[in-house]
Every structure is written in structure tokens, then in C-alpha cells.
Amino acid sequence: MSIDTETARKVAHLARIRVEEDELPALAGEFNAILGFIEQLQEVDVEGVEPMTSVTPQRLKRREDVVTDGDQQDKVLANAPDAREGFFAVPKVVE
Amino acid sequence: MSELSRLKISEARDALRKGEVTSVELTEACLAEIEGGGALNAFVHDTPDLALEQAKAADTRKNGGSLNGIPLGIKDLFCTKGVASQAASKILDGFRPEYESTVSQNLLDAGAVMLGKLNMDEFAMGSSNETSIYGDAVNPWKVDDRALTPGGSSGGSAAAVAADLCLGATGTDTGGSIRQPAAFTGITGIKPTYGRCSRWGIVAFASSLDQAGPMTKDVRDAAIMLQAMCGHDPKDSTSADLPVPDFEAMLTGDIKGKTIGIPREYHMEGMPDEIEALWAEGRRMLQDAGARLVDISLPHTKYALPTYYVIAPAEASSNLARYDGVRFGHRAKLGQGDGITEMYEKTRAEGFGQEVKRRVMVGTYVLSAGFYDAYYNRARKVRALIKRDFEEAFAQGVDAILTPATPSAAFGLGEMAEADPVAMYLNDVFTVTVNLAGLPGISVPAGLNSRGLPLGLQLIGRPWEEGDLLNTAYALEQAAGFVAKPGRWW
Secondary structure, three states: OEEEEEEHHHHHOOOOOOOOOOEEEEEEEHHHHHHHHHHHHHHHHOOOOOOOOOOOOOOOOOOOOOOOOOOOOOHHHOOOEEEEOOOOOOOOOOO | HHHOOOOOHHHHHHHHHOOOOOOHHHHHHHHHHHHOOOOOOEEEEHHHHHHHHHHHHHHHHOOOOOOOOOOEEEOEOOOOOOEEOOOEEEEEEEOOOOOHHHHHHHHHHHHHHHEEEEEEOOOOOOOOOOOOOOOOOOOOOOOOOOOOOOOOHHHHHHHEEEEEEEEEEEEEEEOOOOOHHHHHOOOOEEOHHHHOOOOOOOOOOOEEEEEEEEEEOOOHHHHHHHHHEEEEEEOOOOOOOOOOOOOHHHHHOOOOOOEEEEEHHHHOOOOOOOHHHHHHHHHHHHOOOOOOEEEEEEOOOOHHHHHHHHHHHHHHHHHHHHHHOOOOOOOOOOOOOOOOHHHHHHHHHHOOOHHHHHHHHHHHHHHHOOOOHHHHOOOOHHHHHHHHHHHHHHOOOEEEEEEEEOOOOOOOOOOOOOOOHHHHHHHHHHOOOHHHHHHOEEEEEEEEOOOEEEEEEEEOOOOHHHHHHHHHHHHHHHHOOOOOOOOOOO
């Protein structure tokens, strides 16, 4: 499986990371090195093996479905790059 | 004053209890060492005022906790209330959490003093502390004019403990990030069983692999500090609701009749002779202490690194999606007409370093439609096989497994710059299996190489049996008698 610059461009966009056009070939090359390394997994016999979902056999705890936290609007917004009138502010999303 | 910062946690604790020293004296000694240790670039956010306030409180406290008055360093990955916590990334520039991570809160509750935040690889992605926004942390060990890496990702923690800037430090370990730097700097580091330490408030890298643990000057200190760090936390759904035994009380040094497994697959092709020799020496030491050695096979070992480099980036790509320039940290300056997608793309391009971008994108790729089964699901299946290998060894009566901690001693900063990313990943070849299987693993300094650099041995234990593992490590430590310290050049 070889990754071309077009795939690299698509992956960068899916990851929402801007990559300049002239950097795409080098990025594709790095992907190929890493994916080449990962390719070894194809030789393992995994017939009948369940994919791991939890490394320790544990059941998630249950609790009452009640509010346990909240009412901290100031704290939630304290680190925002742009907060206005009690909200996170972002560029216009809906036309 | 500097003698005080050289104390082990156990020694300082005993001296504090006898009234021979105060926490303020210990803390001032460490702060002076930190001040003089700038060349190591270990501490990146100093909190001297907070530390002295906590030390004064500790000195007046009656019946303080197990770490009352002990000055520690905290890895920058832990969220600490009101104190910069940015995972060594530009994207968390200026972030001051409104909350305290459970592990660092547990330490504070035990009476510990926080000296400041420690350098690390960005988002804990790296094995040399060279991906940090703060610049490289430097190993206090030095044998020629080269500056050496303290390892990574917990490189600042390792350098700070090895150079006696603090009495102990927290680390985190996703693929070897406690054990490899501990080995490179001649200190002790334990990654407990997955679920022992709460992950709440620790900046997430790969949630199914991340665990916090202590980095200390000896095994006893690791037992004391781990005890304080772990325990059940309802805020982390994967935190284990199991009793925490008294780890220090389990350090008898008696390992007679214990069975130690020696995995044949860890004899790697091209492994340096000095690593083979150290491993043989470790086997001899455990045998002399009364343990029985058995050869075991962990047949899927060679697939551990490729499995890790699917699972860890996949989880990272999901976890790091939260850095979007909206809720915290850096937001890129936007141009005329830029919308929200440009905001995300520019913010993440500016905020993440090269290695982080690479892993996020690899993770995005292996999770994308058409490749999910071929890469991600296959890796999760191989991970199940890697865990099964260990279970079969333990079912045969093996109590612990002895391996080298790293495939080499510390290398020079910048030496891997031109190498392919995979070459750096090979640093974790002996440690990463342990994260994939969720097991406890400890690195113990066991000797110096021919050039005078420290080397570590790793012991891997049964799940939840950190107490037994620490005791085996204690026996190994006593046999190895490692007391060397780096000569001061900084």
C-alpha cells in the first residue's frame, strides 16, 4: 500500500491539519515508512481472535442517572481564546 | 544545603518525623538546585512560592500523610490547578487548569510539596524529550562533550530525579515513557497495572495504554510514592476498584522460590553485547538470590511495536481532536473570510509539532473508511495475542519476567534527527509489550556500560501484583548495588 500526495492531502484534511502543498510529498514519504513498518501485522494469523476492547477484564461501574457536576460556567470558559457573553466564540458557522 | 536534595524520599520522611529537618529546609534546598540546574532544562514551570507555602503547611501539620513535606516534581502532562499545564505543546500555550488531576491531588493529600512542572516530549510522543516546545531536556550523565538525551517522554522527570533537583517525580508511560528514561538516567521507574492510577486530569495520549507512575531514586521510594498515587477514582471509568496493599511493607528482599521467566524473543538480532551481558548478570543475580529461572516464549513480541504504532496513533487522533482552538490554548490568527474549518486547520498546524502531527495523521489514516479493518481491527487482534502470550507464561507459574529495559544506553541529543521515525520507535522495543498487555513493569538501574553510562533491567509482573514486583525489584537492586551518580557539570 503506497500513499501518494493526493492521499496525504486527504488525510491532512480529515485530521484538520493544514499542510502546505510543497510539504505533501515528504509527508507521504513518512507515511509510507510508518505504514511499511505496520505492514508486518498482515502476516499474523488472527483467525478467530476477538479484537481487544479492554485490557483488564472489568465491567464499567453503574451509577444513578443524576447530575453530579455543573454550574461552573466561568471555570469552563476561563481558558477560552475567545469567550463572549457566557459562550465560546468562533467564526461564523451558519450562513 | 544541596545535601538535602540528595536524600531519598524514605530518608527525608524519617528525618522529618524525627524533627531533624523541616519541609521548608528540604524545599529550599531543592529550589536552589533547580535554580542552579537550568542547563538540564528539566523544570519548565517553577512554582517556588506555592512550594514554600505547601512546605510551611506541611511543617505545621499534625499526623501528616505518607509524603508529608516531601518536595516532588510533576510532569507537565498532569493538570495542576492554576499552574501552567501544557503537555509541552504550543497548542496548550497559556492553559491553566481550573482543576487538579486525581494523581497529583492524591500526592498533595498525602502531604507532598509541588516544586513545579517537568519537561517532556510533546503530548508524551517521543523517546528522547526532543519534541518538547520547551526545548530538549538534558541528561545529567555525560561522558564526553556531547549532551545526551535523558530519554522520553518523561525526560524532565528523569533528569530532575537523577540530578537531585527533587526527591521524586511523577511520570507517565504509554509505550515506555517512564521505564526508558529511568534506565537512561540510572533511576527507578514503575508503570503500574493499567487501571491502578486514575487517568483523570492527565492529558490523554492513548487512553487504553496510558498509566502514571513514580520516578524515584530507589525501589523503596517507588513503593512509597506509588502507594500515594494509586487508588480507585470514580472520575476514571477504567480505574480499578481494588484495595491497594502496603507496597513498602512488602519489600522483604526475599525472593526464594520465585520463578522468573526469561523470554527468548527478547534476544534481539543486533543487540549490543553490553545489553546481553547486563541481562545475563541480572539472571545470575536473581538466581543467586534464590529465584528459579525458566525460559519462556512470548511469540508475538516482534509484532508489539507495529501494533503499538497503529493503536497509539489511532487513539491519539481521537484524543487530540479536542485541540481545536475553541475551548483552551492556542488559536491561530485568522485571515479575511476564514471560516471555522480554516480556524481548525491553521490552529492545529501552528499548535502541534512535527511528531504529533505525524501521529495524528497516521491515526486518522488507520481509522479511515476502508482501512479500519485492515489496520486498526487487526492491531487490536494482535494486541489480544500479545496479552495471551503473557497470560500463558503466568499460567505456567512465572511470577515475574526479566528483560533489558532498553536496547542501548542514552544517545546524544540530535543524533537521531536524520533517522527515519521508525528508528526512534525501536527504543521502546522491550517496554511497549507491557503497555499493550496492561501489565506492571519496573526499570531498575543495574550497572554502567563501558563508557560509564547507566543501564537498566526491566521486571514485568502479574496484573495487580505491583507489591510482589516491587519486592523482586528490591532484591535485584540489592544484588546490583547500583550507587553511581552523575558527576556535576551543570
